[in-house]
Amino acid sequence: MPHTFDPGPVQEPFASLVADYPGTETYPATGFRVEWGPIFHRGRLDGSARLLVIGQDPAQSETIVRRILVGEAGHRTQGLMAKLGITGSYLLVNTYLYSVYGQGAGEQNATNKDIAKYRHRWLDAIFASNQIDAVIALGHLADTAWGTWKKTASGKAVSPAYQHVTHPTQPESSSGGDRTKLKAAIKAMLANWNQALEQLHPLPHPDVSGPLVPYGSNFEADERVEIPEFDVPAGLPAWMRSPRAWSKRVGKTANAKRRNITITIPSGVV
Amino acid sequence: MPHTFDPGPVQEPFASLVADYPGTETYPATGFRVEWGPIFHRGRLDGSARLLVIGQDPAQSETIVRRILVGEAGHRTQGLMAKLGITGSYLLVNTYLYSVYGQGAGEQNATNKDIAKYRHRWLDAIFASNQIDAVIALGHLADTAWGTWKKTASGKAVSPAYQHVTHPTQPESSSGGDRTKLKAAIKAMLANWNQALEQLHPLPHPDVSGPLVPYGSNFEADERVEIPEFDVPAGLPAWMRSPRAWSKRVGKTANAKRRNITITIPSGVV
Numbered sequence: 001m002p003h004t005f006d007p008g009p010v011q012e013p014f015a016s017l018v019a020d021y022p023g024t025e026t027y028p029a030t031g032f033r034v035e036w037g038p039i040f041h042r043g044r045l046d047g048s049a050r051l052l053v054i055g056q057d058p059a060q061s062e063t064i065v066r067r068i069l070v071g072e073a074g075h076r077t078q079g080l081m082a083k084l085g086i087t088g089s090y091l092l093v094n095t096y097l098y099s100v101y102g103q104g105a106g107e108q109n110a111t112n113k114d115i116a117k118y119r120h121r122w123l124d125a126i127f128a129s130n131q132i133d134a135v136i137a138l139g140h141l142a143d144t145a146w147g148t149w150k151k152t153a154s155g156k157a158v159s160p161a162y163q164h165v166t167h168p169t170q171p172e173s174s175s176g177g178d179r180t181k182l183k184a185a186i187k188a189m190l191a192n193w194n195q196a197l198e199q200l201h202p203l204p205h206p207d208v209s210g211p212l213v214p215y216g217s218n219f220e221a222d223e224r225v226e227i228p229e230f231d232v233p234a235g236l237p238a239w240m241r242s243p244r245a246w247s248k249r250v251g252k253t254a255n256a257k258r259r260n261i262t263i264t265i266p267s268g269v270v
Numbered sequence: 271m272p273h274t275f276d277p278g279p280v281q282e283p284f285a286s287l288v289a290d291y292p293g294t295e296t297y298p299a300t301g302f303r304v305e306w307g308p309i310f311h312r313g314r315l316d317g318s319a320r321l322l323v324i325g326q327d328p329a330q331s332e333t334i335v336r337r338i339l340v341g342e343a344g345h346r347t348q349g350l351m352a353k354l355g356i357t358g359s360y361l362l363v364n365t366y367l368y369s370v371y372g373q374g375a376g377e378q379n380a381t382n383k384d385i386a387k388y389r390h391r392w393l394d395a396i397f398a399s400n401q402i403d404a405v406i407a408l409g410h411l412a413d414t415a416w417g418t419w420k421k422t423a424s425g426k427a428v429s430p431a432y433q434h435v436t437h438p439t440q441p442e443s444s445s446g447g448d449r450t451k452l453k454a455a456i457k458a459m460l461a462n463w464n465q466a467l468e469q470l471h472p473l474p475h476p477d478v479s480g481p482l483v484p485y486g487s488n489f490e491a492d493e494r495v496e497i498p499e500f501d502v503p504a505g506l507p508a509w510m511r512s513p514r515a516w517s518k519r520v521g522k523t524a525n526a527k528r529r530n531i532t533i534t535i536p537s538g539v540v
Contacts, residue, residue, distance in 0.1 A: 002290050003288075003289050003290070003291065004289065005288065005289065007277070007278070007280035007285075008277070008278070008280075008503065008504065009504060010278075010280050015277075018273075018275065018504040018505065019273050019274065019275065019504070020272050021273065021505065029540075035507060035509070035535055035539050035540050036507055036535075037505045037507040038505045039505060040504070040505060064334060066503055066504075066505060066506070233278065233336055233503065234279060234288040234289070234310070234336075235288060235291065235307045235308045235309060235310060237305060237307040239305070250532075255540060258540050259534055259535040259537075259540050260532070261532075261533045262520075262530070262531075262532045262533070263530065263533070264529055265305055267529075269305050269529070270305050270528050270529050
């Protein structure tokens, strides 16, 4: 059975962009996990993207797969895009190339001009080579990133539909392990997502047409969607794309934890 | 400062080959770590390879980088190739796509026809699209793999220089933690490598010309060579290419260990 895979940023203009990424001179190592390297994107780089999603920053699964939004936030985002009938014609980039070390660093660098400079080169390239119908920002940092670029000359030249939605793992980060709070936060987030979907649906060029099916008060099983094989490098195992968790940062001290990623294949695979 | 990276198998004939890899129907899960996915190659796929190296199977660092021979065996091999003045014009493939689970499985499948079938498609494609001057087999399983292909019609049609050398981590696997045995095994291996180098040097088209500098009785620091940035995917951190170890399989039971890869960034990086 033939497999599909994502070639990654091997064609221009993206090949030159990934060869020229900023390092610690732009992203302070105190606030970003620069030691794990930058992670650039997920989705189409061949000019066929119709929906642009802007996320926040990569976590540990993204660091292994070298594609963004492949963990819990990614599975939820995949489901959100599917509600709009977008099953392949998407391109996802983040506000930050590197994983944020403490949310404070994320907040403090929301308007960092040097960080924005490189991000703007990506947004310029994306809009120059794709016909983007709609943009979704995940969380307020992505909203700021979009708003900042929108004020540039290239940003002013385009007018896709736009929605800023609650970040897909905001419920987890805001509820601090409290199940009741988590449940309420997910419900609130999905209400927020439903509002955005009502504004965006129907998109002019979906991959799959159909009526809008709104979220209920929690995610249904089929609303956390597997990452497609055609989004990841050749040969990656299927469990790395499944909605089951498989990576953690483990360590007894802050330094040990920062230096660690522990991968455990979900049970039942081996 | 611009970075380099390896685009991977995105052009034909290799793009079709990596889309059509064998799975558990060919590689039994009892003998191979099929659950981590296949890992195909390292080096040039653009037709510029002059030296072909055949290794045995990928280990844990290779599973993360998704390129073969990037761990200890890889650093030693990189140094071996450098002795021949080959610093970029190489292509490395393995006898097995998947990590061997117990050396017994490696031995038992040395002449497995289904496994050979896919490997032969790679060797056919490599020789059809490159001018290979020399082939080095690392270990006896690679030697068998080469000998098997050499008897095919495409194998008979080419006659590169050929040397079978001791596998670069044979000293570790044969000495069972005994330091005296390890030292003797490394010395014996390097004597074996020197013999092969004398046969192969000078190659007709080295990247760097110069006299042959043989190994002494142990590796000098500069004889374990960093994996070049242009051999790995875009954005990978430098420590993943350094000769310092950074990955282990950890677990209290055989199953737990098989399901785990633990990454720890070498000290001094963070």
